[in-house]
Amino acid sequence: MHIPDGFLSMPVWAGLDIGAAPAVAYLARRAQRDLEESRVALLGVMGAFVFAAQMINFPVGVGTSGHLVGSALLGVTLGPSAAAVVMTAILAIQALIFQDGGLLALGANVVNMAIVGVLAGYLPYHYWGRSGARKFALFLGGVLSVFAAALLAMAELLLSGVRIPGPVLGISVALFLVSAVIEGAITLAVFQAIERINPGFIRAPSGRGAPVLAGLLVAAVFLAAVGVLFASAWPDGLEKLAQDAGISGRAKALIATPFADYEAGFLSSVWLRKAAAGLAGLALVYGVCLVLARAARRRRSA
């Protein structure tokens, strides 16, 4: 699910762009370090493979078919940081060439699919890839990568004020789950086919340095997305709960971040203020990213 431009509100896209840009810069540097002899051609060609894989339809039940999404497969075969870079490149090409997903929304799509999606797809393999549960780990990776990305995208849309009635929300979550299970089955089947063609091609995970932090991060993001979905489906329930606990007022003060009221006060007309605030937000995103990149470079050279 690629979010186009025009759907996310400014605090949501700007926040995710600020988060995604340094993360991608860090992952690119890690991938470059980990790859032997800087085999950049491999990453590009595997990205092209994921694109092309969408042409091969998998028959699923009567009259329907699915296709590979690929974050879990890439995570397992290339390693998580290289896979995240490849997925980011795929999302950028899709946004530019195929008008599939927006440019301002690129940060959101990268967080959903290239960062959380790849990590959620890779982590089960990292933990259980050596044990007897290897097959299940691959299946689970495929399921989690799609389900986590879809729930996150839904949560971002709801946070941006897109209204989705409760029943529709329930149906969509059920559909996400179905397509996630299909992705899991496809990931496992393709993985087994690759192993039949090239036995021993895919290395077992090293098992060293279990990324506990990454696991916690994915779990936290996942829970936050679920929380937003629940809150939107039963807004009254949450409000009532807050009132009962007497925390409504305090919560509002806490939530009122500087971004929540993002209008530059010195301009008179409403639309001009909104637009100027938007452009200033974009400049802010750019500035923060530049400063972070410079700081990272200084740390590296020190």
Add this chain to the structure above:
Amino acid sequence: MHHVVLERWSRGDSPVHRRDARAKILLTLALLVLLSTAQDHLAAVSLLYFGALVMGLVAARLPVWGALVRAAVVLPFSAVFGLASWLAGEPERALALAAKSYLSALGVLLLVASTRMPDLLRAMESLGAPRFLLIVAQFLYRYLFIISEQAQHMRSAALSRGGFRRAGFRAAAGALGVLFARSYARADNIHRAMLARGFHGHFHMPAAARFGWADGLFLAAAGGGLALLRLAAGRLG
């Protein structure tokens, strides 16, 4: 294929094609932000921006109708969420989502159809995008067509044998496994060919063209024009 047409368009010649890619990227971002923050008088804003984008297409000597149809690929997505908003009792929001997403896609399409891919990626690098990512994207774009064609051949071959439907899920997985192994082998060959030509792990990118006064003027005039159009929309609405 879709991107072959775009590639041909991007190699055209027009006053828009000749402008510096950085100026066009910044202008596109300004358009996207102006659209993303538009709330009042949305109908007037959309109409005026639609007119501006059509003028941009004409100035870039691109086929207007073809571009308008191409940008409509976002509409199915917008329709799903528009319908959900409609059901939630907000028909205005449904229309706003459709208009904003369509115009944003058209804006990005105008940028990509009037800028050659290498220029676009180089401009992104000079605006601060990580170089490694851009090189991966460049390779991806380069081999997209080749690997897709291979997949297409395998699909035709499978269809002529009765399709995956009869053979089932495992056959499709087998086909993807073969495609994966072939792509991997191809990447190895490319890498070896690069080494044979003296590749040492560093890419030499040609320096970006100078950002001339014409580019600055173009950015200021077009950006100012977009802001003025929004002002005008406020007066009209």
